Amino acid sequence: MQYQDYEFKYDKSRRQICPLSGGKDSTALAIYLKDKVPNLEYVFTDTGAELPETYEYLDKLEAFLGKKIVRLNSDKTFDYLLKKNGNYLPSARARWCTAEMKIKSYERYIGDDLIESYVGIRADEDREGYTSNKDTIKPRYPFQEDGIDLGGVNKILEESGIGMPKYYEWRSRSGCYFCFFQRRIEWIGLKERHPELFERAKEYEKAGYAGDDVPFTWIKGMSLEELEGKEEEIKANHAKRMEREKSRARGKHLTDVFKSVVDDDGEESSCIVCDL
Ligand code: SF4
Incomplete structure (x- = not known):
């Protein structure tokens, strides 16, 4: 693929991590970086409430990468956390789920190591990804650095044979089956x-x-x-x-x-x- 014909620079003194969401952009990014960043760690933070299609998609990606995707689980179940939050279900305004079920396990996994963490935000998107308060994490946006837009991401997925996640037939985003952001x-x-x-x-x-x-x-x-x-x-x-x-x-x-x-x-x- 033409995108791989140059030397991709990364900080060799840091752990290289590509967090995956089970969505198409982070998946395309994992494929894009496969031959560019040796020792790249692929990490999926499982909330315990993921769609079955997400696991299928990750298995397919894992086979393509030929490398294990580290699957992190929250040490607390959603039901436990719900109780802890006084049966106060998460919502866009009270989004304790993301912090408790995703961010904590990821930050526990990386500890205090110096990290270069890859984010799949595309060149045609105007939004920010998750940036940790930890100053040991340096975010990288390869699609923005290399001008890869929606068409570029679709091409990466098609050419790799991975394609789109199956749930895209009826849902536009990855995440928990009960996500309150669903339409x-x-x-x-x-x-x-x-x-x-x-x-x-x-x-x-x-x-x-x-x-x-x-x-x-x-x-x-x-x-x-x-x-x-x-x-x-x-x-x-x-x-x-x-x-x-x-x-x-x-x-x-x-x-x-x-x-x-x-x-x-x-x-x-x-x-x-x-x-x-
Ligand atoms: S997918 Fe939705 S419900 Fe699940 S952790 Fe993220 S914001 Fe919360």
């Missing part, structure tokens, strides 16, 4: 593909609490039961928007069309740690 159509996708996980999310909702005696809902102002009542309407609206977006963005990968439609919802954005 309505993605919740419906969860119900259709993983009804048992949808039911589990409903159970959490019944047990949850959002402060001041307000019942918790994963979606702002709508319970999952109410969502089920609007399923057909949501699907029909989504189908119309998909058609419009497909004719507007001809040649775009279907999963990217889906993501644009979902992103356009004007609801909360995604998690900068979990979605890469």
Whole structure:
């Protein structure tokens, strides 16, 4: 691949780490760096609430890399942490899940070592990734350094044979099955593909609490039961928007069309740690 025809500079005095989210950008980055950075460590932080498709995708990547992906588990389960947080379920405003289930295990793994940590933010994106408060971690953004955009990432995934994660057919982001950043159509996708996980999310909702005696809902102002009542309407609206977006963005990968439609919802954005 043309991208590999130059010498990629990295700090040899530091541990080289590529954190993976199970999403397409960090996966493409792992592939991109495979032959550029020897001794690169691939690390996935498992929240214990990941989608089955995420594990399949990681296994596929692991086989391609020919190297073990270190899988870190939070030393506490979600249920334990939920109890510790007074049954106060995580939300965009009270996002204890990311700190407790992702960041802590990653920081425990790297300890106080000097690290170069690779982030899969693309050249066409205007957002920041997770930057730790630890001054031992130096973040690197190879896609931005080398001008690799969405088309470049898709090409890396296609040429490697890894392709897109399967969940991209119905969901735009990696992360927990109950992630509150999901849009309505993605919740419906969860119900259709993983009804048992949808039911589990409903159970959490019944047990949850959002402060001041307000019942918790994963979606702002709508319970999952109410969502089920609007399923057909949501699907029909989504189908119309998909058609419009497909004719507007001809040649775009279907999963990217889906993501644009979902992103356009004007609801909360995604998690900068979990979605890469
Ligand atoms: S994927 Fe969503 S629910 Fe899971 S840790 Fe990240 S922000 Fe929290």
